[in-house]
Amino acid sequence: MKKFKKLEPVDTGSLVDKVEIKLLAFFKDNNLKPGDAIPKELEFAESLGVSRTVIREALLRLRTLGLVESKKHRGMILKQPDIINNFERILDPTLLGEDTLKQLFELRLILEMGMADFLFEHKTQKDMDELEKIVQAEEATDTGKIRFALDREIAFHGKLYQMSKNVTLQGFQNLLLPVFEYVYMKETKNHDLDSDHFTGGKFITHRMLLENLKVGTPETFRNAIRRHLEPHFDHAFKNSNK
Amino acid sequence: MKKFKKLEPVDTGSLVDKVEIKLLAFFKDNNLKPGDAIPKELEFAESLGVSRTVIREALLRLRTLGLVESKKHRGMILKQPDIINNFERILDPTLLGEDTLKQLFELRLILEMGMADFLFEHKTQKDMDELEKIVQAEEATDTGKIRFALDREIAFHGKLYQMSKNVTLQGFQNLLLPVFEYVYMKETKNHDLDSDHFTGGKFITHRMLLENLKVGTPETFRNAIRRHLEPHFDHAFKNSNK
């Protein structure tokens, strides 16, 4: 077979792709910041030499990602992209594959293990009081019913996320919540575990975590919550080894 | 003043919004999974009673989010949404506000603190050998130059993420990397710190982390990396208190 010189593949990318890149470059080059207004669709169309349709599609992508916001009928401005919000629409457990679900579940474990320092740094008395209430409420109810156990889990751990004072992290927690619920229910169903497995018995309870948060350090808290999450870690590792 | 019956506010959401919701419902109701083909634009347009323009915009959103993929000129299929990839384009530190940058930086600290268990669970000999090489390479070079210090940070910590065997987490790391670089450069510039502040001196070095990974436990490793990240935590907390 005769050898030919290599032939570079032609640029097959769509116009919209190119325009999107040009737009992003435009924002950067002009040092535009969130809140700044951007040119009109027709102006872009003219200066880039494409139809308004293409401009609209490129801008729509950026809008979908939250980088620009359209003030209806008045123009568009640059926006602080809200990373979290967009995920929510598509992060439906029923639309996700098993592997993705598993990874997101792991991610949640990682977040809870990692936020200890921020809890201790930012906690307030008000936070602690509220957490106390949550724990008291759950101690007052009868245990054993898995569905309620899940609700209590969410209340307690959700409060922790909130106490981190990092709204991006909180957004994440909301995002991962359906995934958590989904996997949680599957865990408890598949393996016929009683809820004690998660909230009581030999494991660290919410009460113990709360006390640790009062008198402990980030280090002691990490060790405590690690043991509290033990069954979930077990679950994550078990599946990873099959 | 005469009292009127309440007048429900009219639905002011755009057509595209509604269509997007309808499309998502369609996918769920028909139990469509990644890989399945979906109807054509014109079919949607007809059955939903709107123009092809609206259908296209709604579908474009879902494409931007990675939920559907368009096989050029052949149709569209459902896709496993690649959550991470899309955000790389817009997560440009120069386009983000200070507060978002700060939160993303914190998020990175949280991730590194939280992944210890997964490192120990999934590490392989090959991983450890590669990490050894990375550390040796950085020990062989002259220290002091901040830019190189940053490269070494990225190499070492990037490898850690990779060792977690969680690709979503790795995607996150890639996502957050520009933010990290940006904040890192600002930290070192603003406070005139020498790179020893980050890599040597009284702090935990990469070498020490590696040794810990060999003979330690998740618990000891967490404490070690916590001290390794000390200056970054300081930075995060300092800003949060002003």
Added chain:
DNA sequence: TTTTGTATTATGTCATACATATAAAATGAA
């Protein structure tokens, strides 16, 4: 059998028109 041509089809792009919400300008009343 292999190659080449052709029809079909769905998305990509363009052009144009009109609807409509908003803000700014113009107008009118006090």
Added chain:
DNA sequence: TTCATTTTATATGTATGACATAATACAAAA
């Protein structure tokens, strides 16, 4: 002049129709 109201200009939202183009299947030709 000042305030309230109306008008107007404008940019996005939506609709329609057209054609280009790439992927595919299938027929025709070698």
